[in-house]
Each structure stands twice: as C-alpha cells, then as structure tokens.
Amino acid sequence: MQIHCLRTARLIIVGSIVCGTLMLGCTAPAPPSSGKTQVQRILNDPRYEWVTIETPNTRIHLPVGSFAETNHDLLSVRAEESRTTVLGRLSDPDYSNAFDLFYVDNRQDMESLVGSPVTGFAYIDDGAVVVVFNATWRPFERHELTHVVTLGTWPSPAGDAVVEGLATYVDGYCGGYQNGRVARTILDAGEGLALETLTGEFRLQNDLVAYLQAAGSIDFTVEQLGWESIRTLWTRGLQAIPELLGLSVREYESRIEEWLTSTYDPIPPAAWDAIRDAGCGIDSRPAG
Numbered sequence: 001m002q003i004h005c006l007r008t009a010r011l012i013i014v015g016s017i018v019c020g021t022l023m024l025g026c027t028a029p030a031p032p033s034s035g036k037t038q039v040q041r042i043l044n045d046p047r048y049e050w051v052t053i054e055t056p057n058t059r060i061h062l063p064v065g066s067f068a069e070t071n072h073d074l075l076s077v078r079a080e081e082s083r084t085t086v087l088g089r090l091s092d093p094d095y096s097n098a099f100d101l102f103y104v105d106n107r108q109d110m111e112s113l114v115g116s117p118v119t120g121f122a123y124i125d126d127g128a129v130v131v132v133f134n135a136t137w138r139p140f141e142r143h144e145l146t147h148v149v150t151l152g153t154w155p156s157p158a159g160d161a162v163v164e165g166l167a168t169y170v171d172g173y174c175g176g177y178q179n180g181r182v183a184r185t186i187l188d189a190g191e192g193l194a195l196e197t198l199t200g201e202f203r204l205q206n207d208l209v210a211y212l213q214a215a216g217s218i219d220f221t222v223e224q225l226g227w228e229s230i231r232t233l234w235t236r237g238l239q240a241i242p243e244l245l246g247l248s249v250r251e252y253e254s255r256i257e258e259w260l261t262s263t264y265d266p267i268p269p270a271a272w273d274a275i276r277d278a279g280c281g282i283d284s285r286p287a288g
Contacts, residue, residue: 038123061102067134068103082141089170100128122147137281143171158237160202165214174280180264183216199239
C-alpha cells in the first residue's frame with residue numbers, strides 16, 4: 001500500500017450521476033467525459049490538500065485533516081471490500097478497472113467539488129466516486145460503484161427504477177438495517193407504490209420509498225429467479241417482473257407484499273422515524 005500527499009488546483013463538471021437528498025437522491029447521468037479529467041480536476045482544486053492511498057484495486061483520496069484521513073486504515077479495507085461486494089452481487093467477475101474513491105466530510109465539500117450538496121456522486125467514465133463520510137454518516141461507496149460498473153459497461157438501462165433499485169439493492173442497508181426490513185416497514189406504513197407508479201414516475205416519488213421499494217423488487221426477483229435475472233431486469237425494467245414470474249401485475253403486487261412480510265421483520269418505530277428524518281446514511285439502531 002502506497003501513501004502520497006498531493007496538493008491541488010481547479011474545477012469543471014461533466015459525465016456524472018448524483019446521489020444525496022434524503023435517501024440518496026440520484027439523477028440521470030449527464031453525457032460522458034473522456035479520460036480521468038474529473039479525478040484530476042478534483043485533485044487540482046486549490047482549496048484542498050489530498051492524501052492518496054493505493055490499494056490493489058482502488059485509489060483512495062482523503063482531504064488532509066478530514067474525518068476520513070483520521071480513519072484511513074478503515075477505508076483501505078472498506079474500499080476493497082466494497083469493490084468485491086459490488087462485483088459479486090452484480091455477477092461481474094471480469095470487471096478489472098481500478099476505482100478512484102474520494103471521501104469528504106460533508107455536503108459543503110460536495111457542493112465545492114461536484115457542484116451539488118449531495119452525499120454521493122459518481123463520474124462514470126472516470127471510474128470515480130465522491131462520497132460523504134463523517135462520524136454520523138456512513139459512505140455509500142457500494143451504491144455509487146454500482147453506478148460506475150453498470151452505467152459504464154452494461155447496455156442502456158430500461159428506466160431509472162432499475163438503475164437506482166439495483167444500486168440500492170447492492171448497497172444492502174439503510175439506517176443500519178437490511179433494506180428488506182425497511183421496505184417491509186414502508187409497506188406496513190401504507191406508503192408502498194403501485195408498480196406502474198414506481199416504474200413510470202420514479203423521480204417524482206419520495207426517494208426513500210422509491211429506492212427501497214425498487215431494491216425490494218429486485219431482491220424478490222433474484223430470490224425467485226436467481227442472479228441472472230439482474231441482467232434481464234436491467235434491459236427490460238422492473239415493469240417486466242410480473243411477466244418473468246408468470247403473474248399478472250395484481251398477483252405480483254400481492255406476492256411481493258406476502259414475501260416481504262414473511263421474510264423480513266419491520267424495524268422499530270423510532271428507527272423508522274430517524275431514517276425518515278435524516279436518511280439511510282445514519283445508524284438508527286438502538287445504542288448498546
């Protein structure tokens with residue numbers, strides 16, 4: 001593992017996917033850039049001094065004096081584990097590109113570096129992500145790296161619901177609980193979305209509900225049909241699930257509700273209130 005300090009110099013934005021309102025808040029990717037222009041732009045920003053840590057498959061960039069720099073040993077392991085998890089859950093063992101991961105303290109840093117006060121941002125062509133990491137917010141590397149792999153190397157996706165649902169599914173957790181438990185809680189609260197609404201008006205919905213429900217739909221489909229169904233959903237969209245399962249839309253909606261209820265316990269009410277208020281990046285589990 002190599003560590004170098006890098007000084008910095010200036011700014012520009014293209015070819016990106018953004019995450020970060022209450023849940024993650026991703027938007028559709030802009031036209032791709034070429035090369036590693038965004039990585040170099042961020043490293044050359046004069047407002048920051050960076051420490052770079054090289055692991056076998058990642059380059060980790062940490063602002064000097066940041067929470068991330070203080071916890072750099074943890075991140076060296078976390079970055080590699082995140083890459084392994086993403087490629088494993090996507091069944092994409094042949095992906096060989098190295099990633100650049102930037103960890104910053106807060107949304108103000110994100111505003112400075114990527115132009116929006118979000119908690120995660122992926123530069124698809126650069127193979128790079130920028131995420132918030134501090135004492136109260138865990139970084140969404142797996143979500144963002146999923147965007148880099150899928151949007152960078154897979155065919156065009158069939159809608160935003162599968163793009164964000166898959167990234168949320170691969171990430172796996174919300175507020176310290178399994179996604180499925182949070183999705184079950186959303187269902188119990190009567191806030192679930194009809195499949196037509198989820199797939200047709202995804203960006204108009206509460207992102208916490210839409211992302212977790214889309215992830216739950218993928219979770220259910222993989223449980224029924226296996227990992228290979230992920231690629232089918234990517235090219236056909238979540239709207240294809242009932243047909244793939246040989247069900248009507250109404251039958252599918254009934255089946256997935258039954259499955260969530262029988263597979264996952266709901267999270268405690270206080271945890272659900274905390275997640276609704278602050279987002280999936282917090283740890284809403286009781287202390288002790």
